Amino acid sequence: MISIQLDKISKRFQFEWIFKDISLNLDDAKAWAITGSNGSGKSTLLKCISGQLPLTSGSILYSINGNSISDATIYQHLVISAPYLELPEEFTLQEVLGFHFKFKKAFKDLSIKKMIDIMYLSEHKNKTVSQFSSGMKQRLKLGLCFFSDVPLILLDEPSSNLDNKGCNWYLSLVDDFGRDRKILVCSNEPKEYGFCKQNIVIEHYKTRPKL
Numbered sequence: 303m304i305s306i307q308l309d310k311i312s313k314r315f316q317f318e319w320i321f322k323d324i325s326l327n328l329d330d331a332k333a334w335a336i337t338g339s340n341g342s343g344k345s346t347l348l349k350c351i352s353g354q355l356p357l358t359s360g361s362i363l364y365s366i367n368g369n370s371i372s373d374a375t376i377y378q379h380l381v382i383s384a385p386y387l388e389l390p391e392e393f394t395l396q397e398v399l400g401f402h403f404k405f406k407k408a409f410k411d412l413s414i415k416k417m418i419d420i421m422y423l424s425e426h427k428n429k430t431v432s433q434f435s436s437g438m439k440q441r442l443k444l445g446l447c448f449f450s451d452v453p454l455i456l457l458d459e460p461s462s463n464l465d466n467k468g469c470n471w472y473l474s475l476v477d478d479f480g481r482d483r484k485i486l487v488c489s490n491e492p493k494e495y496g497f498c499k500q501n502i503v504i505e506h507y508k509t510r511p512k513l
């Protein structure tokens with residue numbers, strides 16, 4: 303299991319503080335929700351934890367089996383699915399998976415064929431991503447995350463564009479592939495983060511705690 307400690311982390315864009323002084327030990331739970339109203343800063347916090355965005359102050363300490371990981375290399379140990387991250391539209395499904403798994407090891411050595419079956423996309427394996435529906439793209443984004451053998455899975459609005467069957471499928475991925483991994487979910491939809499035992503309410507971190 304990956305260990306993540308947030309030590310007084312704060313983020314500001316120009317004059318706007320997005321969050322201030324978050325100190326949390328993310329080892330307290332396997333899965334965490336990050337909740338808050340639209341524009342409150344959920345995605346920004348996720349991007350900071352993933353190393354995509356620099357913090358304004360504070361630090362994040364990552365370690366795996368007691369070995370510390372720098373924020374410059376944390377990307378090797380995580381996967382992220384988010385509405386703002388695009389898939390390569392000109393690739394076929396098989397090409398996307400072949401490309402992704404050149405860089406990430408497949409979880410439990412799953413074959414590409416098996417992954418396609420689990421995502422119920424076998425009829426579409428030769429289509430390019432540009433020909434996918436939004437729900438099919440979302441299943442592919444989530445499949446790429448859960449089928450990657452990494453200890454940290456970051457999900458921003460994981461059930462967006464999914465119908466009821468797709469939402470239940472996402473929750474089955476959490477059960478079947480999410481065990482023993484840390485999962486962070488940015489969401490305002492209780493159904494998609496109901497399995498999270500802890501919650502970071504971003505609005506609680508808009509002002510510094512009084513001393």
Ligand SMILES: Nc1ncnc2c1ncn2[C@@H]1O[C@H](COP(=O)(O)OP(=O)(O)OP(=O)(O)O)[C@@H](O)[C@H]1O
Nearest residue numbers: 315316320338339340341342343344345346347488
């Ligand atoms: N690169 C940026 N430069 C300046 N401001 C930004 C940048 N990215 C985000 N913001 C601002 O930070 C605030 C938080 O945005 P963020 O996307 O993190 O919110 P969110 O809680 O994920 O919202 P939503 O629920 O709508 O997805 C917003 O006011 C947004 O305009």
